């Protein structure tokens with residue numbers, strides 16, 4: 244090139260070549276080193292990889308398999324470089340192996356502790372159950388490197404649902420009380436009198452009428468009838484069966500929010516709900532000195548159209564997104580992996596699970 248031949252230029256073609264090549268090599272080396280370190284600290288640049296993370300699901304939760312054909316994480320969720328597999332023969336090449344807790348605890352599945360664990364492979368413990376239903380996890384001390392749970396402090400958080408901001412402001416529904424006939428509704432299949440929710444229900448139904456559906460009252464609702472039925476209620480008792488850290492289930496996201504009834508919640512403390520749901524979108528039982536007072540409040544709000552409508556204003560800004568597909572939860576490992584610390588061991592996962600609220 245003419246430019247290189249010019250005498251006024253500060254370097255000869257050869258020197259220029261070296262000057263340009265050396266930094267390139269150094270940069271290339273840097274990339275390779277980051278690569279070997281398992282992409283840790285490399286989240287600055289998303290043009291990295293081409294390297295696929297292989298996630299092996301050891302057994303399907305509740306023994307219900309889903310199709311893993313094609314590039315599932317990309318095809319369904321637009322998550323790249325994520326190879327989701329359930330063939331155990333791929334164990335030696337898996338980056339992460341995921342174990343659903345239920346089957347381990349019940350003994351129908353076992354950890355593959357007889358095989359040597361490939362270097363750098365991480366084992367993940369996965370559960371959507373509250374601690375009370377996870378069983379004693381002390382046998383799993385020093386086994387797992389990762390937790391996958393609805394809890395916000397899990398390595399991978401997989402909530403039952405969430406609210407996403409609407410891109411443009413939604414329209415305001417003028418009359419939220421149209422077609423409503425019941426003041427308070429509750430759907431319960433697993434009624435146990437020692438649950439706190441059962442005591443609250445009893446006290447509440449002494450103050451105001453509570454319409455009960457579900458197997459307990461031999462009034463089962465098909466999944467098709469669930470939301471239309473709830474839509475005819477002013478308030479819905481989104482009472483969790485367990486009061487545990489962050490344990491907020493589809494009773495809030497689907498039954499109440501999507502059903503169009505105002506949720507009355509019992510579960511983790513008020514602050515946990517406030518962190519994930521907009522103010523004035525739910526009523527927490529802790530807002531009242533007594534259940535009786537709460538019953539009276541519900542009655543008052545029902546009579547006051549304007550006040551009742553306040554509980555629906557959030558719908559102008561938010562939409563509900565339910566998470567029900569295990570594949571989505573597993574693909575999330577790939578999209579979050581850059582933010583995880585790569586060398587972690589849960590030395591006492593039982594204590595982690597049973598952490599106080």
Ligand SMILES: *[C@@H]1O[C@H](CO)[C@@H](O)[C@H](O)[C@H]1NC(C)=O
Pocket residue numbers: 293294295314324326
């Ligand atoms: C990653 O997976 C995709 C889709 O299966 C495949 O096309 C690609 O070749 C893989 N890349 C590497 C580096 O293995």
Ligand SMILES: *[C@@H]1O[C@H](CO)[C@@H](O)[C@H](O)[C@H]1NC(C)=O
Pocket residue numbers: 421422
């Ligand atoms: C109220 O119920 C009627 C009859 O079932 C239905 O056609 C109408 O769409 C309902 N209105 C709302 C706002 O849900």
Ligand SMILES: *[C@@H]1O[C@H](CO)[C@@H](O)[C@H](O)[C@H]1NC(C)=O
Pocket residue numbers: 363364365366385386387388585586587588
């Ligand atoms: C995962 O946990 C095992 C068992 O405690 C440990 O030996 C291994 O170093 C951990 N691996 C990573 C990548 O953190």
